[in-house]
Amino acid sequence: MTSLSSNHLLGIRDLTPEDIHLIFETADNFKSIINRPIKKVPSLRDITIANLFFENSTRTRVSFELAEKRLSADVVNFSSSSSSVSKGETLIDTVKNILSMKVDMIVMRHPAPGACTFLSRHIDAQIVNAGDGTHEHPTQALLDAYSMREKFGDLTNKKIVIVGDILHSRVALSNIYCLKKLGAHVKVCGPPTLIPKHIGALGVEVEYDLNRALEWCDVANMLRIQLERQEIKYFPSLREYSMQYGLTLDRLENLNKEIVIMHPGPINRGVEITSDVADSEHSIILNQVENGVAIRMAVLYLLAAQGDSNA
């Protein structure tokens, strides 16, 4: 297989396992290129990409911009706070105006779940979802699974627990879709109030006890509590959350095995994970960030090739 089955990257739900493997193999090539002294390739020369960020971001935004520049694309960055969106312009009008300036591809982060899918029905350009509200964050899931693949090779039957605020997490949903498509076993762990009621329908199990979840898993992916998306209190206090669900060195040392620790960032040190764990040899958090550039290069490259074949 040499091309993706989809013209956009709106979510992992739309990808086939073959798509995911193709993205990984393409990322392998780009990872070796970006570790060379000359990190740039001309693959997307004459392609213009607009990064539209309607919500804050550090990793995803910088990573997409670096990926685009390393592929020699022309890049424009847009942030909603300094734009005419604050004067009442609609999303479709904003994007149509940007596209009329001969932009070829859109990377968009938006607080509304489904915003990228909605936009894809109204514009001709290809869209990459850089995180849409509580829905999906596909490139995060791809870089997470790619980082696990670097550790283990094949992910078939590997055991991954996703810990924390599953209810508000686009990272959790995209990870579940991605890991299940790759044949891994997935559990989610957190307070009952932060686990969606029907999550079992996605083929995952629920574990409310963090120590038992850690005993079971090969990888623990620790998520941030998304206080900015919580309108009510889901647990008594951050201190109590941390006592029940925070990953500490003590908990790790009480296991009779080594596990891999991941976190998509941004980290709330001392809440879901202590600094000594986040910075320990068990943690691959910065490898995840490094791999994000190669994964995003692969996604953009494959979508651009798809666009050429549709032209």
Ligand code: CP
């Ligand atoms: N992981 C992630 O999406 O981080 P940012 O919000 O900083 O992009």
